[in-house]
Amino acid sequence: MTHPYRTHTCGALTAAATGHTVRLSGWVHRKRDHGGVLFVDLRDHYGITQVVADSDSPALPLLEAVRLESVITIEGEVKARNAATVNPNLATGEIEVFARAVTVLSRAEELPMPVAGEQEYPEDIRLKYRFLDLRRETLHANIVTRTKIIRDMRNRMEEAGFTEYSTPILTASSPEGARDFLVPSRIHPGKFYALPQAPQQYKQLLMVAGFDRYFQIAPCFRDEDPRADRLPGEFYQLDLEMSFVTQEEVWETMEPVIGQVFEAFAQGKSVTPVGQFRRIPHAQAMLDYGSDKPDLRNPLIIRDVSSEFTQSGFGLFEKIVGSGGVVRAIPAPNTAEKSRKFFDEMNDWARAEGHAGLGYVTRKAGEFGGPIAKNHGPEKMAALYDTLGLGPDDGLFFAAGKEEQAGKLAGLARTRVADTLGLIDKDRFELAWIVDFPFYEWDEDNKKVDFAHNPFSMPQGGMEALEGSDPLSIKAFQYDLVCNGYEIASGSIRNQSPELMVKAFELVGLSKADVEERFGGLYRAFQYGAPPHGGMAAGVDRIVMLLCGVQNLREISLFPMNQRAEDLLMGAPTPAEPKQLRELHMRVVEPVKPAAVSTSKLVAPDAG
Secondary structure (H helix, E strand, C coil): CCCCCCCCCCCCCCHHHCCCEEEEEEEEEEEEECCCCEEEEEEECCEEEEEEECCCCCCHHHHHHCCCCCEEEEEEEEEECCHHHCCCCCCCCCEEEEEEEEEEEECCCCCCCCCCCCCCCCHHHHHHCHHHHCCCHHHHHHHHHHHHHHHHHHHHHHHCCCEECCCCCCECCCCCCCCCCEEECCCCCCCEEECCCCCHHHHHHHHHCCCCEEEEEEEEEECCCCECCECCEEEEEEEEEEECCCHHHHHHHHHHHHHHHHHHHCCCCEECCCCCCEEEEHHHHHHHHCCCCCCCCCCCCCEECHHHHCCCCCHHHHHHHHCCCEEEEEEECCCCCCCHHHHHHHHHHHHHCCCCCCEEEEEECCEEECHHHHHHCHHHHHHHHHHHCCCCCCEEEEEEECHHHHHHHHHHHHHHHHHHCCCCCCCEECEEEEECCECEEEECCCCEEEECCCCCECECCHHHHHHHCCHHHCEECEEEEEECCEEEEEEEEECCCHHHHHHHHHCCCCCHHHHHHHCHHHHHHHHHCCCCEEEEEEEHHHHHHHHHCCCCHHHHCCCCCCCCCCECCCCECCCCCHHHHHHCCCCCCCCCCCCCCCCCCCCCCCCC
C-alpha cells in the first residue's frame, strides 16, 4: 500500500476483497454507537463503505471524537458481513472494514446544515453553504447525471456530422428578447460589450463562412427575473446551425438526438418514439391546450364554444360573445362524485390568478347543476355535451372574456383540473414540435407591431408576404420542441437575404440605417453569398431538470443564485472599488430614494 490516502474508493470493495488490508479516505457521513461498537459510514464521490471499530481497535477513541463531515483516512481489514446484516442498497453492502488506524486529514466544525439525509432545508442556507449541499446524495447524483447527459449530447451531435466551435463571450448587444448583461470597456470609455444572450449572429456567420454543421454547449447570459425553470444570470444550451436545410430536415436531424438522449436517461419512463413527435401548429396549440408549450400527457382538450352562447339564457356569456369575446370549455371527466367545493375552489383559484372567475357546470347521472346550466337550458346543455363528447357524469369549466385572457385561463385551468383529478401520466416523456409561429405580434404598451420571437427568422411567403399582407397574419419558419409542459428547444430557418432583413425590421419601426448599425456584421455577410440555413437551441438545464425528475433548476446546477439574483456563497454582486471605476471612467449613481413623508402638519381629527 504505497498510496498515502487510499487503495480503493468507498464504492469499490466487494466480497472478493474479504481478508485484504485496505486504506480508504473520505468524509464521515454517519456514526452509530451500538454500545462499545461504533459503525461509521465513510463517504466519497464513488459511494459509502461501512467502517467498524470496537474496544480492540486503537482507532475507536479518535472515531468517537471526530465530528460528522470531517475528512479521514482509515486503514483496516475487509470483513464479510453476515447474511442478516448485508445491505443490498449499497454497492459495498456485503462487506465492512474493521478499522486498525485512523488519520484525521481535516476536522469539520459544527455543521450549519445536515448532509446525511434528504430533509428540506432553507434555501439561503443551502446556497450559502453550497459546498455542503453538493455533498448530499440526490443533488450530488443530479450533477453527475448532468455531466453524463451533456457528454451524451456531444457524442450524438458528432455522430450526426456536427463539429463543435466556440463563439465569443464579449460581444455586441443583440435583440434576443431580454436585457443584456453589459461589460464596460476600459480601453473605449463610455462603450460596453454585452455578454451573449445566445450565439445567434455568430452561428449564422459561421454558416456564411462555409462551416456546414456547427454546435456547441453554449453559455448564455440574460438579465431576467428568476423562476423555477429559468435561473437568473446564466444558462446553457445545446446550440446548433445547419446550412442548405429546410425546417423538416432540422426536425429529422435533431429528433433522434434529443429523443435518444431522453431514452438513455429516462430511468424506465416511456419516451415518445423517434419519428413520432407530433407537429402541432401554434394556433392549434393555443386553442386546444391554451399554451404554446403544452403538456401532452394531459388528455384534456380545450374547445371554443363561443357559438353555443350567441343566444343564451346565460346573459353574461351572451354579452361577452356579442362584444367580440370568446368562451372556452375545459372538461372535468368523472366528477359526479365531487362535491360542490371542488368546483367552487377552482373558481376561487381563477380569481386568485387575477381572472374574473371560472364558470362551471356539474353533471351527475345526466342531471345538470349550476347557474350556467340552469340559465342556458338543459336541452342546449345536453346538445353541447354531445358536441364535446362528454358523458353523464362529466363536469365542465368555462373561461370567458377577451380571446387572449380566456385562452390563458383555459390553459391554466386545463393543467390544474388534470393535476387535481390525477389524469397526468407522470411516467412518460411526451415530446412534440410546435410549428408555424406568428412572425409579428402587437405590442400593446408601445402600440406598435413587434417581432413575436426571433427577429432573424425567415417569414413564410418571403418578401411578398412582408409587402402585401397584414403583418399580424404572417407566420415564420419557426418551431419549438416541447416536453411535459416545458419548452426545451427553439429554432427557425433564418432570413439570409439583406433585402428581406431590412424589410422585416422596417415593419417594427427600424430603418435600414438602424439595421446596419445594430447588426452590421450579419447584414454585410448576407451581401456576400449566404446559404439557406437554420437551426435551433435546446435548453440543457431544462432537459436535465426533466430527466432528473426535479421541479427547480437549482437542483441540477452547481452554484446557482437565489431568487434575488445573488450569489450567497461568493457574495456577488459586490460594489466595485473606486480604483476600478476610475479605470473604467465610470461612477455609480445611487437610486433616488422616495422622499420621507413629513408628519409635522398631521393633526388628529376633531373629536367633537
